[in-house]
Amino acid sequence: xxxxxxxxxxLSAPNCPSGTMDVVFAPDQMILQVHESIGHPxxxxxxxGDERNYAGTSFVMPDMFGSYRYGSELLxxxxxxxxxxxxxxxxxxxxxxxxTKEYIIRRGILQRPLGxxxxxxxxxxxxxxxxxxxxxxxxxxxxMANLNLEPGDATLDELIRAVEHxxxxxx
Numbered sequence: 042x043x044x045x046x047x048x049x050x051x052l053s054a055p056n057c058p059s060g061t062m063d064v065v066f067a068p069d070q071m072i073l074q075v076h077e078s079i080g081h082p083x084x085x086x087x088x089x090g091d092e093r094n095y096a097g098t099s100f101v102m103p104d105m106f107g108s109y110r111y112g113s114e115l116l117x118x119x120x121x122x123x124x125x126x127x128x129x130x131x132x133x134x135x136x137x138x139x140x141t142k143e144y145i146i147r148r149g150i151l152q153r154p155l156g157x158x159x160x161x162x163x164x165x166x167x168x169x170x171x172x173x174x175x176x177x178x179x180x181x182x183x184x185m186a187n188l189n190l191e192p193g194d195a196t197l198d199e200l201i202r203a204v205e206h207x208x209x210x211x212x
Contacts, residue, residue, distance in 0.1 A: 063207030065200055070210045071190060079111070079118055080185035083145055085156025087183070089163060101151070103164055109151045117191040118146040120155060120169045129186035136181055138170035145169070145188070157183050 066074060082099040086092055089103075101109075121142040122131050131140055136158040144152050156164070157172030160183050172181035201209070 057208060063204045065197075065204060065207065065209045067209070067211030069212045073212060075118065075188050075190055076185070079146065080155065080188050083151075083155050084183045084185060085154040085160035085164070085166070085168060088154055088156075089160060091160075091182075101154070103154075103166060106151045106153060106166055110149050111146050111151050112149045114148045115193055116146055116149045117144065119143065119189050119191060120145050120171065120185070120187065121189060122170070122186045124187050124189070127187045127189075131186070134170040134172045134181065135174045136170075136172040138172070140170045143167075143169050155183055155185050157181060 122140040153167045156168030161168040173184040174181040
């Protein structure tokens with residue numbers, strides 16, 4: 042019933058406004074944004090062009106790490122497969138590297154790609170323990186796992202109150 046109601050609301054809703062404005066994402070939409078807008082573009086095998094025939098390339102280039110502003114100073118994204126209650130938790134990646142928490146974006150600046158042992162051997166970049174194989178007969182490739190947007194100190198009400206012109210998005 043809820044999905045039917047939401048479908049009807051969506052069909053009768055006005056188009057999302059265009060222009061420069063603030064956006065507040067609900068958690069379900071934020072998960073998707075982090076996955077698609079941060080996770081995939083920062084997979085090192087994609088940056089190096091290995092994925093171009095399957096899933097495309099990335100706008101991120103190796104020389105952007107350490108200096109490129111990916112978001113505001115409030116943006117901190119951690120890769121942490123050691124968080125045990127998340128979907129893609131593990132102690133070691135499929136190259137045998139120990140999993141550790143690593144910031145891939147800190148204070149809005151790119152820090153490191155999501156790159157396992159094989160991809161890192163082709164660059165001078167630090168990476169993460171994220172080599173994953175889909176089966177015993179497949180080589181491990183760079184894959185995101187447990188990317189987490191670190192929380193700020195504002196409540197949802199405070200975030201919404203601070204928006205003068207913007208939209209609230211949820212899936």
